Amino acid sequence: xxxxxxxxxxxxxxxxxxxxxxxxxxxxxxxxxxxxxxxxxxxxxxxxxxxxxxxxxxxxxxxxxxxxxxxxxxxxxxxxxxxxxxxxxxxxxxxxxxxxxxxxxxxxxxxxxxxxxxxxxxxxxxxxxxxxxxxxxxxxxxxxxxxxxxxxxxxxxxxxxxxxxxxxxxxxxxxxxxxxxxxxxxxxxxxxxxxxxxxxxxxxxxxxxxxxxxxxxxxxxxxxxxxxxxxxxxxxxxxxxxxxxxxxxxxxxxxxxxxxxxxxxxxxxxxxxxxxxxxxxxxxxxxxxxxxxxxxxxxxxxxxxxxxxxxxxxxxxxxxxxxxxxxxxxxxxxxxxxxxxxxxxxxxxxxxxxxxxxxxxxxxxxxxxxxxxxxxxxxxxxxxxxxxxxxxxxxxxxxxxxxxxxxxxxxxxxxxxxxxxxxxxxxxxxxxxxxxxxxxxxxxxxxxxxxxxxxxxxxxxxxxxxxxxxxxxxxxxxxxxxxxxxxxxxxxxxxxxxxxxxxxxxxxxxxxxxxxxxxxxxxxxxxxxxxxxxxxxxxxxxxxxxxxxxxxxxxxxxxxxxxxxxxxxxxxxxxxxxxxxxxxxxxxxxxxxxxxxxxxxxxxxxxxxxxxxxxxxxxxxxxxxxxxxxxxxxxxxxxxxxxxxxxxxxxxxxxxxxxxxxxxxxxxxxxxxxxxxxxxxxxxxxxxxxxxxxxxxxxxxxxxx
Numbered sequence: 001x002x003x004x005x006x007x008x009x010x011x012x013x014x015x016x017x018x019x020x021x022x023x024x025x026x027x028x029x030x031x032x033x034x035x036x037x038x039x040x041x042x043x044x045x046x047x048x049x050x051x052x053x054x055x056x057x058x059x060x061x062x063x064x065x066x067x068x069x070x071x072x073x074x075x076x077x078x079x080x081x082x083x084x085x086x087x088x089x090x091x092x093x094x095x096x097x098x099x100x101x102x103x104x105x106x107x108x109x110x111x112x113x114x115x116x117x118x119x120x121x122x123x124x125x126x127x128x129x130x131x132x133x134x135x136x137x138x139x140x141x142x143x144x145x146x147x148x149x150x151x152x153x154x155x156x157x158x159x160x161x162x163x164x165x166x167x168x169x170x171x172x173x174x175x176x177x178x179x180x181x182x183x184x185x186x187x188x189x190x191x192x193x194x195x196x197x198x199x200x201x202x203x204x205x206x207x208x209x210x211x212x213x214x215x216x217x218x219x220x221x222x223x224x225x226x227x228x229x230x231x232x233x234x235x236x237x238x239x240x241x242x243x244x245x246x247x248x249x250x251x252x253x254x255x256x257x258x259x260x261x262x263x264x265x266x267x268x269x270x271x272x273x274x275x276x277x278x279x280x281x282x283x284x285x286x287x288x289x290x291x292x293x294x295x296x297x298x299x300x301x302x303x304x305x306x307x308x309x310x311x312x313x314x315x316x317x318x319x320x321x322x323x324x325x326x327x328x329x330x331x332x333x334x335x336x337x338x339x340x341x342x343x344x345x346x347x348x349x350x351x352x353x354x355x356x357x358x359x360x361x362x363x364x365x366x367x368x369x370x371x372x373x374x375x376x377x378x379x380x381x382x383x384x385x386x387x388x389x390x391x392x393x394x395x396x397x398x399x400x401x402x403x404x405x406x407x408x409x410x411x412x413x414x415x416x417x418x419x420x421x422x423x424x425x426x427x428x429x430x431x432x433x434x435x436x437x438x439x440x441x442x443x444x445x446x447x448x449x450x451x452x453x454x455x456x457x458x459x460x461x462x463x464x465x466x467x468x469x470x471x472x473x474x475x476x477x478x479x480x481x482x483x484x485x486x487x488x489x490x491x492x493x494x495x496x497x498x499x500x501x502x503x504x505x506x507x508x509x510x511x512x513x514x515x516x517x518x519x520x521x522x523x524x525x526x527x528x529x530x531x532x533x534x535x536x537x538x539x540x541x542x543x544x545x546x547x548x549x550x551x552x553x554x555x556x557x558x559x560x561x562x563x564x565x566x567x568x569x570x571x572x573x574x575x576x577x578x579x580x581x582x583x584x585x586x587x588x589x590x591x592x593x594x595x596x597x598x599x600x601x602x603x604x605x606x607x608x609x610x611x612x613x614x615x616x617x618x619x620x621x622x623x624x625x626x627x628x629x630x631x632x633x634x635x636x637x638x639x640x641x642x643x644x645x646x647x648x649x650x651x652x653x654x655x656x657x658x659x660x661x662x663x664x665x666x667x668x669x670x671x672x673x674x675x676x677x678x679x680x681x682x683x684x685x686x687x688x689x690x691x692x693x694x695x696x697x698x699x700x701x702x703x704x705x
Contacts, residue, residue: 248499
């Protein structure tokens with residue numbers, strides 16, 4: 001699109017900007033507040049000089065005040081609304097509330113308020129919006145581009161990219177749809193003020209973002225020191241000790257805070273344990289309903305909760321000035337991600353504790369998964385492109401049958417290819433847009449190498465003998481990373497260990513959470529085999545697993561058991577005791593009448609041993625009617641439902657001559673496997689058994705992914 005031919009309004013002087021900024025800062029932060037020098041430089045660059053500007057400033061610096069003030073100045077001079085691209089709903093909610101304190105009429109259009117869209121768009125048309133916040137994914141919506149963005153282009157407006165590290169491939173929180181901003185910048189007049197802000201950008205990210213904004217981008221950086229933060233690392237042997245440590249010290253920590261975990265299940269489990277110990281705690285993650293997220297955020301702000309146990313879903317932009325502590329159960333994969341999260345604490349108080357409890361081994365496994373999702377290999381990209389046509393759309397469901405990627409990874413890859421112009425999203429799916437597009441293998445390898453270097457830096461952080469904050473500031477390329485004099489290394493601080501009784505209680509809790517295995521109810525579409533709804537009479541019942549991978553309870557013992565060639569009798573006895581505990585709590589309608597092990601190429605002897613011992617103790621017969629084609633692929637290598645079903649439908653078969661007879665066959669069967677992930681092996685086995693007139697099928701696995 002060519003530049004829109006509208007006249008650039010007159011510019012105020014820098015002196016005028018400074019006077020008005022001072023008034024705005026007092027309105028936002030109190031009568032004694034004064035603008036920081038970098039805030040003044042940034043607002044002057046935007047309003048008076050109309051420059052494209054990148055502001056890299058520590059959390060709590062007041063970056064949002066820059067574009068709030070700039071918006072107020074521009075609107076008072078007849079400009080249209082400022083468009084703010086923001087990555088998270090929590091961030092948008094906080095920004096809307098803060099902007100209104102300066103008298104700005106702020107609105108948002110996002111996936112959680114689409115019913116408000118017509119009202120907001122009408123307000124825009126009537127010039128009743130000063131600040132419009134959107135997620136980058138809005139630019140992928142043709143209706144938004146045609147209605148809202150096209151309207152904005154008819155009047156002078158400012159553009160803000162908040163959390164700008166998300167623009168960069170190098171950024172720890174890269175969002176493919178942010179790349180659409182590159183095209184957006186080509187559609188606005190060259191004098192359009194553009195501001196990008198972030199707290200978490202090392203030199204690579206800063207240079208990348210600045211280059212995308214334009215050759216003449218002004219880069220403003222501040223010191224990353226946070227004088228209120230007191231950093232510590234507590235290295236403990238297992239999750240039971242970590243949980244006990246958190247509960248022991250939580251009541252000693254002032255105020256309220258956040259505990260970050262790497263997974264949803266960890267957040268849920270730890271929050272429940274802390275509640276059981278009498279702490280006001282709740283879990284917060286990407287699976288938390290939007291309305292409940294708002295409630296939890298308000299409860300934390302109002303100190304109705306002592307702690308919110310959260311994944312990274314509670315991150316950028318959540319603002320509570322008196323947040324007194326930030327604890328990490330497990331570390332994020334990069335120093336910039338860690339700095340981003342710990343920066344929620346200590347914004348408006350003199351002291352806040354920042355405590356890390358690394359989970360060696362388990363942390364690295366999660367980091368590897370993050371890397372796989374964000375950096376699909378060249379052959380996978382090419383496979384996706386090979387399935388597409390330049391003329392007829394291919395649906396995501398059909399692509400899943402052809403490309404061995406899980407739904408999340410596939411959608412991420414499609415977004416990346418879309419914003420790079422290789423493909424286009426159209427009605428019914430995707431088509432090829434640029435037949436000449438080529439995968440940048442050199443850039444991908446540089447990114448992989450960078451991510452692994454950052455992971456190594458986080459491992460080093462857990463074992464430092466030098467200043468912790470100085471180390472983080474070095475990794476973020478702070479020009480003056482001096483020692484803080486406050487962290488546990490600088491002051492030789494040692495935290496008290498938890499009591500043994502509390503560790504034992506935590507271990508019991510970790511090992512008593514029943515993990516369910518829900519029945520599949522629908523076959524994936526596009527298969528040559530089974531189709532449509534799975535009839536209730538051929539479904540498995542809801543099953544159980546002893547552990548969840550990385551849960552810190554039974555999972556380490558299960559890993560040791562399955563990884564050993566010879567059975568350790570003491571370890572085996574502990575696992576059997578745990579399994580019997582699961583059975584005792586399992587509220588089945590009728591107890592099993594026989595056991596059917598699922599044949600396993602990796603752990604067949606281990607599963608047979610478990611089945612035999614459970615059969616002996618529970619007086620249940622063992623039968624082996626299931627057969628497994630040894631030539632099939634590994635189920636763990638299949639990344640989505642279509643491939644997972646195709647890998648077991650046919651290769652897994654039933655020898656009816658090995659089924660029990662009479663009442664035993666009519667009764668429930670305990671179906672035992674080593675591990676469950678997609679549940680398609682259990683689903684297929686249950687279908688085979690049920691269609692052979694067996695009774696209820698009760699799945700049980702040693703661990704669940």
